[in-house]
Amino acid sequence: AQSVTQLDSHVSVSEGTPVLLRCNYSSSYSPSLFWYVQHPNKGLQLLLKYTSAATLVKGINGFEAEFKKSETSFHLTKPSAHMSDAAEYFCVVSDQFEDMRFGAGTRLTVKP
Amino acid sequence: DAGVTQSPTHLIKTRGQHVTLRCSPISGHKSVSWYQQVLGQGPQFIFQYYEKEERGRGNFPDRFSARQFPNYSSELNVNALLLGDSALYLCASSLGKVMGIAGGSYNEQFFGPGTRLTVL
Numbered sequence: 064a065q066s067v068t069q070l071d072s073h074v075s076v077s078e079g080t081p082v083l084l085r086c087n088y089s090s091s092y093s094p095s096l097f098w099y100v101q102h103p104n105k106g107l108q109l110l111l112k113y114t115s116a117a118t119l120v121k122g123i124n125g126f127e128a129e130f131k132k133s134e135t136s137f138h139l140t141k142p143s144a145h146m147s148d149a150a151e152y153f154c155v156v157s158d159q160f161e162d163m164r165f166g167a168g169t170r171l172t173v174k175p
Numbered sequence: 176d177a178g179v180t181q182s183p184t185h186l187i188k189t190r191g192q193h194v195t196l197r198c199s200p201i202s203g204h205k206s207v208s209w210y211q212q213v214l215g216q217g218p219q220f221i222f223q224y225y226e227k228e229e230r231g232r233g234n235f236p237d238r239f240s241a242r243q244f245p246n247y248s249s250e251l252n253v254n255a256l257l258l259g260d261s262a263l264y265l266c267a268s269s270l271g272k273v274m275g276i277a278g279g280s281y282n283e284q285f286f287g288p289g290t291r292l293t294v295l
Contacts, residue, residue: 099286105288106179106265106286106287106288106289107265153218162208162220162223162231162233163208163267163284164220165210165217165218165219166217167217168216168217
């Protein structure tokens with residue numbers, strides 16, 4: 064069975080400071096991993112994906128994530144937060160059966 | 176290019192009623208998945224259809240059913256509505272499994288805006 068655990072339900076940072084959103088996964092197979100962002104009253108948008116190529120994945124809007132198999136982690140980072148980054152972020156795992164399992168989400172607040 | 180579209184946007188029903196939600200995938204996508212997102216939680220997988228056949232089913236009661244049509248659009252049906260069915264219902268479409276550069280495969284899904292269902 065596959066699952067993800069997002070270690071923080073809420074993260075608050077100041078504008079211009081680094082962002083770290085933590086995600087641990089569990090999968091019986093070589094998983095695909097994703098980060099999605101959901102802004103209020105908007106649909107889910109794919110930030111980045113890991114598909115067994117490079118372990119450091121670059122996404123949109125300056126976000127990155129590193130796949131660490133030994134730690135079963137896929138943490139999302141950004142060097143400098145912007146006010147527009149405030150949203151709900153979901154870590155997602157998908158194995159060979161293709162259904163996607165979402166974490167509970169991390170709400171990112173960016174303070175001016 | 177049009178993204179994934181869903182209708183209706185909002186819906187209010189009463190307990191015991193039936194509801195049908197509709198989804199049109201991105202042109203060329205043959206796979207449609209349905210998710211339920213209860214307020215404050217992550218989306219939960221309900222169904223996936225590929226080429227009009229059910230490929231996957233999540234842990235939902237038989238009151239939930241779906242189908243995919245020859246044009247790859249899809250309907251999600253929920254019978255005997257309960258208060259707990261109130262949620263945002265998301266539809267996602269994809270090409271199906273895509274081979275990655277290193278040989279691994281993945282399923283990149285594109286989400287619609289959702290249908291907000293309120294059960295009173």
